[in-house]
Amino acid sequence: MIQIPYIIVPVIALCCYSFLLIMFMAAKKSKVIYSFMALLVAFIFWSSGSLFMRLQAVPGVNFWYEVSIIGLFLLPLLLYNFVAAFIGQKGYFLRIIYSICTAAIILAIHFYLFLKHPTVEILADGQPHFIYDITWPVIFPMVFSTIVVISIIYMVVKDVKTNKMNFDRFLPILIGIIILLLGNFMDVFPVIGEFPGDTLAGIINAGFMVYALYKRRLFNLTLLVSRSTSYIVTAIFVFGIFAYGIRPFERLMVGAYPWLAAYDTLIIAVLFAGISILAFAFTKKLLDKIFVKDELAQAELLKHFSQEVSKSLNLDDILTKLVYVVQKGVNVEKIYVCLPDEKTQCFQTVHSASPLDSKTFQLSFTNPCVKWLISNNTCMVVKEFQRTIFFKALWQDEKKQLEDLDIECLVPLKCDEELAGIVMLSRKMKNRNFSFDDINFLDSVNSVGSIAIKNARLYEKAYLEARYDDLTGLLNRKYFYETITEEAQKAANNSLALLIMNIDDFKLYNQLYGNREGDMALRNIAQRIMGCVGSQGIPARYSGKEFAVILPNFDAFSTINLAENIRRQVANMTEFDESAVIRTLTMSCGICIMPYTATTVKQLIENADMAVFNAKRSGKNKVEVYSLKEPQLGMSQDLSSMKPDVYSDYASTIYALTAAIDVKDHYTFNHSQKVAEYATTLAAAISLNDEHVEIIREAALLHDIGKIGIPESILNKQGKLTDDEYKAIKKHVENSIAMIRHLPSLDYVIPAVLGHHERWDGKGYPRGIAGEDIPISARCLAIADAFDAMTTERSYKKALSIEFAQSEINNQAGRQFDPTLASVFVNLIENNQIHI
């Protein structure tokens, strides 16, 4: 075998160039990268030609000599191209000229115009010696190369002088070129001997160029290391081992263990495979450790983050994960996440790395930082932003805020061109600058995080809109029912209080001051309720002018205290307002507590409502607790005597109305009186409180008031009613409501009047509601109404017997009537507590 001194240097050079070329093949291409790859190809030609020529490899010295010399003379042109691309030089004139000249030189080389093929002479020590026959025309390519090098220098100097190019950035390339020239120059000195200085210089030069490209962020170093790179490196390594190791190993093995000679091929093949696998694993691990360790860690973080946030629609959860991934991936001291708030027109800090961080920071939608983030699709490094025209429009306070929080980088969370949020990062640990890789990582976090945040916010918005009242921000009616049902289930062994607050004379307030003022008052009241209740209860907007507070574990005493507190606060709401005298709002509050005075949610709500009515009727601006009392026997006989004074205000109205119906239809007048009597007896028997009983009495007196509007011919018709006539009769319920609703002081009777023709099985009218959805007062009325209808003589029918009526009520229990009430009523008949 031919022994060539320092053969390892050109081998390393060739490996380096090949390795770089393969790496750059995997990189994102640009003009500069292409020109650098072309330069690498020339280096490969030069070094491989030189190496294989020295090794006198196939197809022969002449071929490899030509490859080498072509690579060498391509260098000036490709170097010029690379430098021109690196500094962004436009214009092709010189490049075309140089290309033509280079082509001519290569042609001339082929025809041996400059150098003839070297002749090989074997020296005494067995080493080959190459003798070159240099002719004088070689001066032409040398002069050409010199001109090209001068024009490169001129191009650089001119660029640096006209301030276009930062000289520092070009410095590595310049150093590389100088080293390359020095290396070639070294060969002239015999003292260096056979050492291939030019080849070594070539390796160093390539290293400097890679560094220059990296400094300009023209490629991402970690991107260059891929699986294929590992394969190639392994292949070179394994090839090297086997090229030089197989024969000695075989000799050693067969020498030591002759009996293995028969299997040597198999053993070597297995060994080859094993070493290949190990070499690949080792190379991959090594390259990963050197180049992609950080990137892998970041990729792992990103993957994990992506999986986690895709599972969640909880905004807080996503923000926590976002902050974690950024902190781990970029290693910054502080992180603040700002989300847009349409009300304040600002990006408001909503989350930070530490709960102790101030969250008062906000960026207005008009802030130039926001504008910059919208118009650029990447992170904003504050130091760089300060040098843009956008910075000029920043307010002094805004600059100070950024400075105070030590913000160094802003990451946009952009989704569909919409800025869904901003992540602000303070300085990195150890005062490091944000690197190219950091920015890439943050951009990836942005891509994943922005979608998650946008979705979570949409979900949150929809969630809030579905559950909360727009005006007051309290739970809406629908969600109030859901919540109270849930709370009732939770409070199986504890108490659950319901406080309902009704604003007194709110309609009048709206008429006096307008709906806008009214809305504002509602908002203010809601704020006060929230302030008083805090986390102890759940406030809701129960209806237009009513608020409700669900109070788990509250007893009557604490609920009354709370209600009084709210009531006082609302009454004093306008104490600092000059026009407060007329604008004062008061509230009537009703309280009911499970399990003391209600066993079901429905009862709880109804009773609390009832307490509100009582508060209203007993002078407004007060708190009433719904209470049960023992059933009072014989109350029907002397109903007027047990009637509380407070109702006397309405007695005249009720009298007027009943008198009107008496004139029109005496039967109906008598019927109403009787129904009132039966219904109140029933109500008292089921332990409804006095107020409730009185409401039922009044409802009973007024329940058929709508019949005033029905022609007497229909009312007193003998025989079966036609469909149209029946429709007219059915309409009396709506007629009654239409009349009563014009009497605000009597509106509390509406539920009973409206529901007295509803049936327990849902087949009644006008709403067709069923079971306990029908107010209890209406259920009482229904039985009393039917009983009187059966036992009274009409123009078209005779009176039925009490027994028949009793059995009919029993029969209809669970169909037309509430079975419990029907049973109680039948008992009352049996006990002679109901008299016809």
Add this chain to the structure above:
Amino acid sequence: MNFEKKLQMKQYDRLWQEYCGFLDLDVPGYMQIQNRLMMEQITLWSRSGLGQKLLRGAKPKSIEDFRAMLPLTTYSDYADVLLQKQASMLPGEPLIWIQTTWEGGKHPFKIAPYTKSMLDVYKNNVVSCFMLSTSTGKGKFDIKPDDKMLYGLAPLPYATGLLPLLLNDEIKLEFLPPVAEAEKMSFSERNKMGFELGLKKGIDLFFGVSSVANYISGSLAKSGSGGGGSFKKIFELSPKMAFRFLVAKYRCSKEGRSLRPSDLFKLKGFVCAGTDSHCYKDSLEEFWGVRPMEIAAGTESTCIGTEGWTRNGLYFFPDACFYEFIPEDEMLKNIADPGYEPKTFLMHELVTNQNYELVITVLKGGAFARYRIGDVYRCLGHEGDKDSPRIPRFAFVDRVPSIIDIAGFTRITENSIADVIKLSGLGIHDWIACKEFNGDNKPYLHMYVEMTPEALEFSAVSKRVLAEHLSIYFTYFDSDYNDLKRLLGMDPLKITILKTGTFNAYRRETGKILRHMNPSRHELVELLRFQNNDYELEYDLESAVKTN
């Protein structure tokens, strides 16, 4: 990081973007910056004592509100607060108070507070000016640390005295003469020492008020063209300068002309400022071989505008002041009827080739809001080709007609002329004063006076006597007036005696009352035409008594 450090990083593109990037803005982008900074200023100013006083308690919430609520202001509106330096009344804490003369004011000078933010913006904008002064194209500039700067400007407390201090923060330039020494010197000493140092060390940059720069340039040329003495100076010069001097001398003698500064110095940048700059630009270019770049600056307004690399008009910085413009017809209407509140327009509403009086609101915590600085600019347009700026371009026309500013050196108002006439005791019945330019395009004050018949009868009245009398009293009122003759190389005052009765005849025949300061050219021609008419002398005894 200051400018010098950024310069060391050699990121020239980014430097250009940072300091001159405003020239790449389009009008909406420019207005966005203006509006945003104006909203900041409205917030600061409205809640300050000064703002509350002038707004009479009103609280503007938008720029439109602000313009509607606050009438245009002049220095008199601020005098009680500013002259007493009541810092607590101001929207921002002043770091320094800058002084200037108050033309026709109730006080000899006026002062303006500068906040830190204002100074930061000022500093940035001054650096932009110097970058642009050395630029020959977009993105090209040439400033280096230790460049030598010759400057012919007044020291602190005048606004120009801020320049070396601010620039020094950003880049170490060598001022000729050094700032600390210059502050102790008189105007002429400063100039003399500046030339001498310039001759020894070379000059890279030159900044001066145009008229002064012109005077300095002339002096430099004269000193360089001296006889045997100048050769002695060679031994004091650096070898490089000595060589240049000898070559220049040889070239001048061969071409038969006097030595010019351009023979000795290769200026990289030349910045000029001040009224009448347009009169001097050509001669300065001839002196130095470099077209001077004009900037717009003032005591109240700070540095507000600069020319670009094409030197064909001023561009206003978007972050120094919020600009409003009074159209010329509105301005004249207001001069005729001071009770009339003229309308103002914003940068994006201007019409090309129209003259406008500038109204500024100083941003960054400045004291002046909707303030009439008394400068008139012509909008030259805002059509930019691919490389040139798209924001409106302006030319400085002059001061407002009520002020006659000669060469940026002295400012004469109606009140000051009336005082001069009164003090002189001359029998002047009526007068008008106009700023005019001679054949060499040099400005001068032209007074058209009509003597009382008594004065003609009993006093020695000639143009010369009148001119000398008035000159003496002008000098008495304004010390700078004395330097004008020297700076301009001509008499700044020209007198024309009108035929007795001309003014009364004009009033009688036309029914118009001429304004004393800068009446329109047509009105002046009309007045002069009356001189040639025969009319009956109607002498107004009452006015004669008053003027005497």
